[in-house]
Every structure is written in C-alpha cells, then in structure tokens.
Amino acid sequence: MGGGRAAGGTHDGPTYARAVTESRWDVLDWRRQVAELYRAVRAEQDVAAAHRRWVAGRERLLRTHPASPVPVGERAGYDGPGV
Template sequence: MTPISALDVLDWRRRVHALYARVRAESEADPARAHEIWVAGRDELVRSHPASPVPPEARDGYAGLRHAPYDPSLRFVLPVDPDVEPQRLEVPTATDGVVPFELVGRLHLPLGDLDVWWLDSYGGGIFVPIKDASAGRVTYGGGRYLLDTVKGADLGGSVHDGLVIDLNFAYNPSCAYDPAWTCPLAPPGNTLGVEVAAGEYVPPGHPGH
C-alpha cells in the first residue's frame, strides 16, 4: 500500500465530515436529494483524493462508484435496543493494530436485526456494518458500512430517540478497493439473510465485478 501522509488523511476526514453534515442537513426534507449529494461527494473523493483507498496507479481513468437507485422504503429512524449480552470484538489490522469494539445495542429493522458497536479506543464512535445476501455477487463480499461515526459517517438521529438508518448509504470499506487495507468486517450479528438492493455495488475493477 502506497504511504499516505497524515495531512492527506486529515483532509480526507474533514471532507467526509463535511459531506455527511450536508447529508444530515438535507435528509430530513429530501432524503433522495441528500443521497445525490452523498453519491457525488463519495465519487469525487474516491476518484481523486490523495488518501483515496483506490491505489494511485488505478486512479487515472477510474470508472467511478456504482450505486443502486435511491429507495425511500429503506430509510428508518430506529431506537437502539440496549438489551444485549456484553460482547467484545477485537479486529487485527495492518495499520492500526488491534481495533476493539464493544456491543452496545441492537437495531430492529423490518429486514432483520443489526448489532450496534462502540469503538472502544481513543475517540470512540458508533460502528454499524452490514452484510446482506448480495455480498460476493452484487456488493463487496466482506460487507459494507452504514455508520462509522469516528470517521464521520453519521446520518443523524440520537441513540435514545432513534438513529437514522438509511440502507441506501451503505458504502464499501477501504479493503474493497485494495487488499492491502485491513478492515473490520460485518460479524454474524450484522449479517442479513435477505438481499438489500441499495447503496454501493462492488467497485469497478474488483474481481467480483
């Protein structure tokens, strides 16, 4: 993996936070328009930013991200059910050492349940990955992310009154673009037995595409 400077990562994080701030500001009145903003912003970052997970040699002429059309029926505002057995998930990575997560709750969607994890290290944050029946065919085999608030991927809402869970915003982790990255992937409690026709598809050029 080509080294990325700390300042490039800082700029990437700032841009992601700003993008999701625009999404939250727009989504209550017009979720589909918020999704258009997110798609365009994600595509620009992945295509051209120095901290993009796409390898530099593959960025010239990169075909861009592929998405399902926006489906308003896949947007939910759900409370986090805290009635879960304590569970700890420790994910070894090549860049950040062992990344620990604690299970803090569960979301009950019409399509199935998703566990809610807390990043139990400096900064902290809510983490909700998802792997559905399309994984390995239409979407990345290791699953995708819905929320990763420490990185800025936050659709809004509150833990007690309801998080905004919009499956149209499911996005690929960095390892979907370059196997040199090591990503926390969806554990069993974040795996759905149904196909979710929403969010980002397998990246162009990926073996599954």
Template sequence: MSSLDILDWRRRVAELYATVRAASDPAAGHDIWKRARDELFRRHPASPIPVEQRATFDGLAYGEYQPDLRFEVQVDTNVSPERFEVQTGTDGLVPFQRVGRVHLPVGDLDVWWLDSYGGGLFIPLKDASAGNITYGGGRYLLDTVKGADLGGHPRNYLVVDLNFAYNPSCAYDPMWACPLAPPGNTIEAKLDAGELKPSPGKQSGRQ
C-alpha cells in the same frame, strides 16, 4: 499519502455528512452523498482506490434509495458489557465496547463505542447479501470518529439509514486492516441498498 491527506479526507467526510443531515429530504441527501463520495474516491490523495486504478475509476456501485430502510431509533442501553479488539496495521490494537443495541425491522444491531482517545460510535453491518452483491466482510452504517454520522434526536436516538451502508477500505485495497462486523451486527435479512460489492470498472470501501 500523508497524515495531512488523511486529515483532509476526514474533514471532507465530516462536512459531507453535515450536508446530508441538512438536506431537504433523505433521498436528496443520498444523491449528494453518492456524488461527493465518487469525487473523493476519484481524486483525493487519501482515496482507498489504489493509485494505479484511479485513472479508470468510474464511480462506486450503489443500490437504489429505499425510504423504508431509514429508521430513527432509540438506543437500547440495557445490554451486558462486551468488548472486541481489532489488530490493525496502522492504528495498532483498536478496542470497542458495546454500549447498546438498536432494534430495527430487519434485525437488531449492536452499538459500539471506540474505547480509546477521542471515542466515537461504530455500527457495522453484515447482512445476507454479503459475499454476493455486497462486500463479503460486511459494511459500515455509522462511524462517528471518522465523520460518518447521520444524527438523531433526542440524544439517545440515532438515525440508522441502511441506504448509507458503505464498504470498509479493505474492500478496495488489502493494505487496509478494517474492523469487520461481529456476530451481534450480523442479520439474516438480505439488503440490496447502500454501497454494493466492488467489481471491475465499479470500485467500492474505511477512511
């Protein structure tokens, strides 16, 4: 896997989310998202699925789309400054600054800004399903520097659709070091939507 492979992966992810945002309805966009992700994970050289497993890879595992888990919410910026840093093997020390919080019926989540070159919003999630039907380290909802962006209007609103929660790459391969959900992104609700826990024959992963 080369740097240009990763560039192409990110381009494709950004194009995919643009297609999702333009879909006729969220459920249709979710179907597009699932099919495209399965194809990327199966064939792309930057797939987090280990090379030796790709020949038998038969798709990621997902929960059914649940319309009541889609929210368009205002970012509450009345939060105290907070920072967390993640040491990774590929990107060095990755810093995040808390810039807000979104209040959802299932629980509140901190909104983080990648505080380095390029920047981007990041919303991880760890719910009560973690370690059971979903990946134990939690999942990602938005990661705009990587292209995972569901939009929002006006500018201080975000579309937060829990059906689009996806696993970090370290869920597939320990070679990846991924930022995981801090306490402000942990909720007590149990969610069976989005990408589910990897299991034999059904692999599921942060690019």
C-alpha cells in the same frame, strides 16, 4: 531489523519524513471532507437529493483525494462503489 530500515528501502532522511507528514495531512483532510459531506447530507431536506449528494461526494473523494484507498492508477476510470 533496526536502524530505520524496512524491507526494500530506508526510512531515514528528509524525503521519507516529508512523505509521512504529507500523508498524515492528507488523511486529516480526508476525514474533514468526509465529516463535511455527512453534515451536508444530514442537512438536506429531500432524501433523494441527500442520497445523490452522498454518492457524488463519495465518488469525487475516492477518485481525486490523495488519501483515497483507490490505487492512483485506477482512479481515472473509477465509477465508485456499488450503491
């Protein structure tokens, strides 16, 4: 294939470029938030509190962040991965 075409659509034009740019910023923000979550968990003195913070933060990101790997239609009812 060539000419910027993919199966089922085109990759030409400002709409596609904007979507790619936004998704890149979303992934960058996801990584920043995960790094901040790790920092906060490591700084926590109480191990149980650190674990609660990790679980809550991870579930929040998975349910609400645009770069979440959880499909959009499943996020509202998503209870998080098993712990």
